[in-house]
Amino acid sequence: xxxxxxxxxxxxxxxxxxxxxxxxxxxxxxxxxxxxxxxxxxxxxxxxxxxxxxxxxxxxxxxxxxxxxxxxxxxxxxxxxxxxxxxxxxxxxxxxxxxxxxxxxxxxxxxxxxxxxxxxxxxxxxxxxxxxxxxxxxxxxxxxxxxxxxxxxxxxxxxxxxxxxxxxxxxxxxxxxxxxxxxxxxxxxxxxxxxxxxxxxxxxxxxxxxxxxxxxxxxxxxxxxxxxxxxxxxxxxxxxxxxxxxxxxxxxxxxxxxxxxxxxxxxxxxxxxxxxxx
Numbered sequence: 471x472x473x474x475x476x477x478x479x480x481x482x483x484x485x486x487x488x489x490x491x492x493x494x495x496x497x498x499x500x501x502x503x504x505x506x507x508x509x510x511x512x513x514x515x516x517x518x519x520x521x522x523x524x525x526x527x528x529x530x531x532x533x534x535x536x537x538x539x540x541x542x543x544x545x546x547x548x549x550x551x552x553x554x555x556x557x558x559x560x561x562x563x564x565x566x567x568x569x570x571x572x573x574x575x576x577x578x579x580x581x582x583x584x585x586x587x588x589x590x591x592x593x594x595x596x597x598x599x600x601x602x603x604x605x606x607x608x609x610x611x612x613x614x615x616x617x618x619x620x621x622x623x624x625x626x627x628x629x630x631x632x633x634x635x636x637x638x639x640x641x642x643x644x645x646x647x648x649x650x651x652x653x654x655x656x657x658x659x660x661x662x663x664x665x666x667x668x669x670x671x672x673x674x675x676x677x678x679x680x681x682x683x684x685x686x687x688x689x690x691x692x693x694x695x696x697x698x699x700x701x702x703x704x705x706x707x708x709x710x711x712x713x714x715x716x717x718x719x720x721x722x723x724x725x726x727x728x729x730x731x732x733x734x735x736x737x738x739x740x741x742x743x744x745x746x747x748x
Contacts, residue, residue, distance in 0.1 A: 471495060473510060476546035479689035479725040479743040481580055485718065486725045487689035488748060489546040490515030493554060507531035513684045516543040528562045532682030537660055539566035539626030541585065541691015541741050548573050548583035549745035557581065566626035583745065585691070586738040587625040590699020595620045595630065599657065603630060606649040613639045618667060618706065625695035625739055627660040633667065640666040641720055643676055651680040663693040670707070675717045688718030689725035691741045698729040698739040709733040
């Protein structure tokens with residue numbers, strides 16, 4: 471199979487989040503997909519199989535395990551598909567459900583992709599779980615932003631959402647890897663979405679991803695979609711609205727994710743970004 475490597479949510483190959491992309495994974499079994507993802511070494515590699523009329527069956531593997539949905543690898547796959555077959559609309563059948571993706575070319579020729587997530591939802595974090603999470607992060611409770619309460623959020627994959635009260639708190643990330651890994655496995659979280667609110671519509675994020683064998687994700691589209699749903703459900707934004715999420719700067723891979731939050735309470739969240747080949 472042909473294995474492509476793209477950076478998503480950046481126009482600079484030195485920024486964004488790298489992803490592996492296999493546009494034709496016909497006949498490839500689970501063990502081979504997992505082995506390829508481990509060899510590629512990106513936080514996720516997407517494996518697509520054409521099902522006709524713009525329909526793709528897509529699966530996502532981290533270096534250690536399969537995940538139900540991955541935003542940055544979806545953006546990378548859509549851009550790679552557009553470069554090979556032209557821009558337009560795709561429908562991706564993922565383990566999380568159907569995800570519509572559109573691609574278009576910007577004025578400078580860059581291919582831009584927008585995905586619409588499955589219906590998002592949130593769940594409370596019991597105090598004991600939150601205490602365990604903060605202990606693993608080594609974050610004192612007084613460093614959190616009380617205006618953005620901790621929750622679990624879903625838009626294809628589950629993420630714990632924890633808001634820092636300052637940019638300085640977000641920048642200081644030195645977590646207990648074994649403790650956080652065990653907690654995330656037990657709770658079924660793909661990443662922990664650590665955020666700081668710069669303005670009503672501008673956020674900064676960091677996403678530990680130890681269950682996938684990645685210390686930190688430089689751009690997490692699935693978490694961005696889940697976060698958009700979280701903000702809408704908790705009435706922390708006034709939809710329809712557009713959010714900008716900056717991620718990856720603290721690890722030297724700056725990324726920009728645009729999130730569209732529609733007014734409908736059960737509608738999918740839009741995530742837009744670019745991708746370029748490495």
